[in-house]
Amino acid sequence: MAWLYAEYIADELLRTGRLIPAGSLEFRAGRDTLALTIYLSDAAGELSGIRVVSQLDEWLSLTAYGHPWRDWVRTRFLALGERAREHGGEDPDLELARAAWRWLDHTELFATHLDPDHPAQAGPPPGLDENARVWTPAWQLGLPLGHLAMHLF
Template sequence: MAWLYAEYIADELLRTGRLIPAGTLEFRAGRDTLALTIYLSDAAGELSGIRVVSQLDEWMSLTAYGHPWRDWVHTRFLALGEEARESGRGEDPDLELARASWRWLDRTELFATNIDAARPGGPEPYQGLDENARVWTPAWQLGLPLGHLAMHLF
Protein backbone atom coordinates (compact mmCIF):
# COMPACT_ATOMS: atom_id res chain seq x y z
CA MET A 1 0.00 0.00 0.00
CA ALA A 2 2.92 2.36 0.69
CA TRP A 3 4.05 2.26 -2.96
CA LEU A 4 0.55 3.05 -4.22
CA TYR A 5 0.32 5.97 -1.79
CA ALA A 6 3.71 7.30 -2.94
CA GLU A 7 2.55 6.99 -6.55
CA TYR A 8 -0.68 8.84 -5.73
CA ILE A 9 1.20 11.73 -4.05
CA ALA A 10 3.59 11.98 -7.01
CA ASP A 11 0.71 11.93 -9.48
CA GLU A 12 -1.10 14.72 -7.62
CA LEU A 13 2.04 16.87 -7.42
CA LEU A 14 2.64 16.56 -11.18
CA ARG A 15 -1.01 17.16 -12.09
CA THR A 16 -1.14 20.23 -9.84
CA GLY A 17 2.02 21.62 -11.47
CA ARG A 18 0.52 21.18 -14.97
CA LEU A 19 3.99 20.93 -16.45
CA ILE A 20 3.26 18.11 -18.84
CA PRO A 21 0.12 16.32 -20.05
CA ALA A 22 -0.87 13.28 -18.03
CA GLY A 23 -0.69 10.05 -20.00
CA THR A 24 2.63 10.85 -21.69
CA LEU A 25 5.84 8.93 -21.13
CA GLU A 26 7.39 12.12 -19.79
CA PHE A 27 4.61 12.37 -17.18
CA ARG A 28 5.20 8.74 -16.21
CA ALA A 29 8.92 9.42 -15.86
CA GLY A 30 8.22 12.34 -13.53
CA ARG A 31 5.59 10.44 -11.54
CA ASP A 32 7.71 7.31 -11.11
CA THR A 33 10.82 9.31 -10.19
CA LEU A 34 8.88 11.27 -7.59
CA ALA A 35 7.14 8.13 -6.30
CA LEU A 36 10.50 6.41 -5.85
CA THR A 37 11.84 9.44 -4.02
CA ILE A 38 8.81 9.51 -1.73
CA TYR A 39 8.75 5.77 -1.11
CA LEU A 40 12.49 5.32 -0.56
CA SER A 41 12.79 8.37 1.72
CA ASP A 42 10.24 6.83 4.12
CA ALA A 43 12.84 5.18 6.34
CA ALA A 44 10.51 5.06 9.35
CA GLY A 45 7.70 3.28 7.49
CA GLU A 46 5.22 6.06 8.21
CA LEU A 47 4.18 6.83 4.64
CA SER A 48 0.49 6.23 5.22
CA GLY A 49 0.42 8.99 7.86
CA ILE A 50 2.62 11.43 5.99
CA ARG A 51 1.81 15.06 5.48
CA VAL A 52 2.98 16.11 2.04
CA VAL A 53 3.86 19.69 2.96
CA SER A 54 6.11 18.61 5.83
CA GLN A 55 8.12 16.35 3.50
CA LEU A 56 8.54 18.65 0.50
CA ASP A 57 11.89 20.07 1.65
CA GLU A 58 13.42 16.61 1.96
CA TRP A 59 12.05 15.47 -1.39
CA MET A 60 13.23 18.67 -3.07
CA SER A 61 16.75 18.21 -1.72
CA LEU A 62 16.79 14.61 -2.96
CA THR A 63 15.69 15.66 -6.48
CA ALA A 64 17.85 18.79 -6.69
CA TYR A 65 20.36 19.15 -9.50
CA GLY A 66 23.69 17.71 -8.45
CA HIS A 67 22.32 15.31 -5.84
CA PRO A 68 23.51 11.76 -6.58
CA TRP A 69 19.92 10.52 -6.84
CA ARG A 70 20.70 7.34 -8.77
CA ASP A 71 23.31 6.26 -6.21
CA TRP A 72 20.90 7.14 -3.39
CA VAL A 73 18.22 4.91 -4.99
CA HIS A 74 20.64 1.98 -5.18
CA THR A 75 21.73 2.49 -1.57
CA ARG A 76 18.13 2.59 -0.33
CA PHE A 77 17.19 -0.54 -2.31
CA LEU A 78 20.16 -2.38 -0.78
CA ALA A 79 19.20 -1.24 2.72
CA LEU A 80 15.54 -2.22 2.31
CA GLY A 81 16.50 -5.59 0.85
CA GLU A 82 18.85 -6.23 3.75
CA GLU A 83 16.13 -5.29 6.25
CA ALA A 84 13.74 -7.74 4.59
CA ARG A 85 16.32 -10.55 4.70
CA GLU A 86 17.19 -9.89 8.36
CA SER A 87 13.56 -9.87 9.41
CA GLY A 88 12.89 -13.12 7.55
CA ARG A 89 9.62 -11.79 6.19
CA GLY A 90 10.68 -11.93 2.56
CA GLU A 91 10.36 -9.31 -0.15
CA ASP A 92 7.72 -6.67 0.53
CA PRO A 93 5.17 -6.31 -2.34
CA ASP A 94 5.63 -2.52 -2.20
CA LEU A 95 9.36 -2.96 -2.64
CA GLU A 96 8.75 -5.22 -5.64
CA LEU A 97 6.58 -2.51 -7.24
CA ALA A 98 9.25 0.11 -6.53
CA ARG A 99 11.94 -2.10 -8.09
CA ALA A 100 9.79 -2.62 -11.20
CA SER A 101 9.35 1.13 -11.50
CA TRP A 102 13.11 1.66 -11.12
CA ARG A 103 13.84 -0.89 -13.84
CA TRP A 104 11.53 1.00 -16.21
CA LEU A 105 13.07 4.36 -15.31
CA ASP A 106 16.63 3.10 -15.70
CA ARG A 107 16.14 1.08 -18.90
CA THR A 108 13.83 3.43 -20.80
CA GLU A 109 15.22 6.34 -22.76
CA LEU A 110 13.08 9.25 -23.93
CA PHE A 111 13.85 11.62 -26.80
CA ALA A 112 13.66 14.93 -24.98
CA THR A 113 14.99 18.46 -24.95
CA ASN A 114 18.61 18.54 -23.82
CA ILE A 115 18.14 20.34 -20.51
CA ASP A 116 21.78 19.79 -19.52
CA ALA A 117 22.85 22.17 -22.30
CA ALA A 118 20.93 25.00 -20.62
CA ARG A 119 22.58 24.72 -17.21
CA PRO A 120 24.71 27.72 -16.29
CA GLY A 121 28.27 26.72 -15.47
CA GLY A 122 28.23 23.92 -18.01
CA PRO A 123 31.03 23.19 -20.46
CA GLU A 124 29.80 25.86 -22.89
CA PRO A 125 28.65 29.43 -22.24
CA TYR A 126 25.01 29.66 -21.20
CA GLN A 127 22.89 30.29 -24.30
CA GLY A 128 19.42 29.52 -22.96
CA LEU A 129 17.35 26.46 -23.65
CA ASP A 130 17.05 25.32 -27.26
CA GLU A 131 13.88 23.24 -27.20
CA ASN A 132 14.74 21.78 -30.62
CA ALA A 133 18.02 20.28 -29.38
CA ARG A 134 16.91 16.79 -28.38
CA VAL A 135 18.85 13.85 -27.01
CA TRP A 136 18.05 10.34 -25.77
CA THR A 137 17.82 10.59 -22.00
CA PRO A 138 17.19 7.91 -19.36
CA ALA A 139 13.64 8.39 -18.08
CA TRP A 140 14.78 9.08 -14.52
CA GLN A 141 17.04 11.93 -15.69
CA LEU A 142 14.03 13.61 -17.27
CA GLY A 143 11.80 12.77 -14.31
CA LEU A 144 14.03 14.40 -11.71
CA PRO A 145 13.74 18.01 -12.90
CA LEU A 146 10.03 17.53 -13.70
CA GLY A 147 9.34 16.29 -10.20
CA HIS A 148 11.52 18.94 -8.60
CA LEU A 149 9.78 21.74 -10.49
CA ALA A 150 6.33 20.30 -9.73
CA MET A 151 7.14 20.47 -6.02
CA HIS A 152 8.22 24.11 -6.41
CA LEU A 153 4.88 24.87 -8.01
CA PHE A 154 2.85 23.06 -5.32
Protein backbone atom coordinates in the same frame (compact mmCIF):
# COMPACT_ATOMS: atom_id res chain seq x y z
CA MET B 1 0.33 -0.01 0.29
CA ALA B 2 3.31 2.30 0.87
CA TRP B 3 4.33 2.21 -2.80
CA LEU B 4 0.79 2.91 -3.97
CA TYR B 5 0.54 5.81 -1.54
CA ALA B 6 3.86 7.25 -2.79
CA GLU B 7 2.65 6.86 -6.37
CA TYR B 8 -0.63 8.62 -5.50
CA ILE B 9 1.20 11.57 -3.89
CA ALA B 10 3.53 11.86 -6.89
CA ASP B 11 0.59 11.70 -9.31
CA GLU B 12 -1.26 14.46 -7.46
CA LEU B 13 1.81 16.69 -7.31
CA LEU B 14 2.38 16.36 -11.06
CA ARG B 15 -1.28 16.84 -11.95
CA THR B 16 -1.46 19.96 -9.76
CA GLY B 17 1.60 21.41 -11.50
CA ARG B 18 0.05 20.85 -14.96
CA LEU B 19 3.49 20.64 -16.53
CA ILE B 20 2.75 17.89 -19.06
CA PRO B 21 -0.22 15.80 -20.20
CA ALA B 22 -1.11 13.10 -17.69
CA GLY B 23 -1.13 10.28 -20.24
CA SER B 24 2.35 10.91 -21.63
CA LEU B 25 5.54 8.92 -21.09
CA GLU B 26 7.11 12.08 -19.70
CA PHE B 27 4.37 12.24 -17.06
CA ARG B 28 5.02 8.61 -16.14
CA ALA B 29 8.75 9.35 -15.86
CA GLY B 30 8.04 12.27 -13.53
CA ARG B 31 5.50 10.34 -11.48
CA ASP B 32 7.68 7.25 -11.07
CA THR B 33 10.79 9.29 -10.25
CA LEU B 34 8.91 11.32 -7.68
CA ALA B 35 7.20 8.20 -6.26
CA LEU B 36 10.59 6.52 -5.86
CA THR B 37 11.91 9.59 -4.07
CA ILE B 38 8.92 9.60 -1.72
CA TYR B 39 8.95 5.86 -1.09
CA LEU B 40 12.71 5.51 -0.62
CA SER B 41 12.97 8.57 1.65
CA ASP B 42 10.58 6.93 4.12
CA ALA B 43 13.33 5.44 6.30
CA ALA B 44 11.03 5.02 9.31
CA GLY B 45 8.32 3.14 7.42
CA GLU B 46 5.66 5.69 8.27
CA LEU B 47 4.60 6.66 4.76
CA SER B 48 0.90 6.14 5.36
CA GLY B 49 0.90 8.81 8.07
CA ILE B 50 2.96 11.31 6.11
CA ARG B 51 1.99 14.91 5.62
CA VAL B 52 3.02 16.04 2.16
CA VAL B 53 3.77 19.64 3.09
CA SER B 54 6.10 18.62 5.93
CA GLN B 55 8.14 16.40 3.58
CA LEU B 56 8.48 18.74 0.59
CA ASP B 57 11.81 20.22 1.70
CA GLU B 58 13.42 16.79 1.96
CA TRP B 59 12.02 15.69 -1.42
CA LEU B 60 13.13 18.96 -3.02
CA SER B 61 16.68 18.47 -1.76
CA LEU B 62 16.74 14.87 -3.02
CA THR B 63 15.57 15.90 -6.50
CA ALA B 64 17.68 19.06 -6.75
CA TYR B 65 20.00 19.57 -9.70
CA GLY B 66 23.41 18.14 -8.87
CA HIS B 67 22.20 15.71 -6.18
CA PRO B 68 23.47 12.17 -6.87
CA TRP B 69 19.92 10.83 -7.05
CA ARG B 70 20.72 7.64 -8.96
CA ASP B 71 23.39 6.62 -6.41
CA TRP B 72 21.01 7.49 -3.57
CA VAL B 73 18.31 5.25 -5.11
CA ARG B 74 20.71 2.31 -5.36
CA THR B 75 21.89 2.79 -1.77
CA ARG B 76 18.32 2.95 -0.47
CA PHE B 77 17.34 -0.18 -2.42
CA LEU B 78 20.25 -2.07 -0.86
CA ALA B 79 19.24 -0.95 2.63
CA LEU B 80 15.56 -1.79 2.13
CA GLY B 81 16.43 -5.16 0.59
CA GLU B 82 18.57 -6.00 3.60
CA ARG B 83 15.81 -4.94 5.98
CA ALA B 84 13.30 -7.12 4.08
CA ARG B 85 15.63 -10.15 4.30
CA GLU B 86 16.05 -9.59 8.05
CA HIS B 87 12.27 -9.62 8.46
CA GLY B 88 11.91 -12.91 6.64
CA GLY B 89 10.89 -12.12 3.11
CA GLU B 90 10.40 -9.78 0.26
CA ASP B 91 8.22 -6.71 0.61
CA PRO B 92 5.56 -6.33 -2.16
CA ASP B 93 5.97 -2.53 -2.04
CA LEU B 94 9.69 -2.92 -2.58
CA GLU B 95 9.05 -5.12 -5.62
CA LEU B 96 6.75 -2.47 -7.12
CA ALA B 97 9.39 0.20 -6.48
CA ARG B 98 12.06 -1.98 -8.11
CA ALA B 99 9.84 -2.46 -11.17
CA ALA B 100 9.42 1.31 -11.44
CA TRP B 101 13.19 1.75 -11.13
CA ARG B 102 13.86 -0.81 -13.87
CA TRP B 103 11.50 1.06 -16.19
CA LEU B 104 13.04 4.43 -15.34
CA ASP B 105 16.61 3.23 -15.76
CA HIS B 106 16.11 1.14 -18.91
CA THR B 107 13.63 3.29 -20.83
CA GLU B 108 14.99 6.19 -22.84
CA LEU B 109 12.95 9.20 -23.88
CA PHE B 110 13.78 11.72 -26.59
CA ALA B 111 14.14 14.99 -24.69
CA THR B 112 16.04 18.25 -24.47
CA HIS B 113 19.66 17.62 -23.55
CA LEU B 114 19.94 18.88 -19.97
CA ASP B 115 23.71 18.26 -19.63
CA PRO B 116 23.67 16.39 -16.29
CA ASP B 117 27.47 16.71 -15.94
CA HIS B 118 27.35 20.51 -15.75
CA PRO B 119 28.02 21.91 -12.24
CA ALA B 120 24.97 23.07 -10.30
CA GLN B 121 24.16 26.75 -10.75
CA ALA B 122 21.19 29.07 -10.89
CA GLY B 123 19.37 29.00 -14.21
CA PRO B 124 20.03 26.86 -17.25
CA PRO B 125 23.58 25.91 -18.15
CA PRO B 126 25.23 28.41 -20.50
CA GLY B 127 24.73 27.48 -24.11
CA LEU B 128 21.76 25.19 -23.42
CA ASP B 129 19.98 24.66 -26.71
CA GLU B 130 16.40 23.66 -25.92
CA ASN B 131 16.03 22.34 -29.46
CA ALA B 132 18.94 19.91 -29.09
CA ARG B 133 17.30 16.61 -28.22
CA VAL B 134 18.92 13.35 -27.15
CA TRP B 135 17.83 9.94 -25.92
CA THR B 136 18.04 10.00 -22.14
CA PRO B 137 17.05 7.58 -19.36
CA ALA B 138 13.50 8.31 -18.19
CA TRP B 139 14.63 9.15 -14.65
CA GLN B 140 16.85 11.98 -15.97
CA LEU B 141 13.78 13.62 -17.45
CA GLY B 142 11.50 12.71 -14.53
CA LEU B 143 13.77 14.19 -11.89
CA PRO B 144 13.49 17.86 -12.94
CA LEU B 145 9.78 17.41 -13.71
CA GLY B 146 9.12 16.10 -10.21
CA HIS B 147 11.26 18.82 -8.67
CA LEU B 148 9.44 21.56 -10.56
CA ALA B 149 6.04 20.07 -9.73
CA MET B 150 6.86 20.27 -6.03
CA HIS B 151 7.84 23.93 -6.41
CA LEU B 152 4.47 24.59 -8.04
CA PHE B 153 2.53 22.80 -5.29
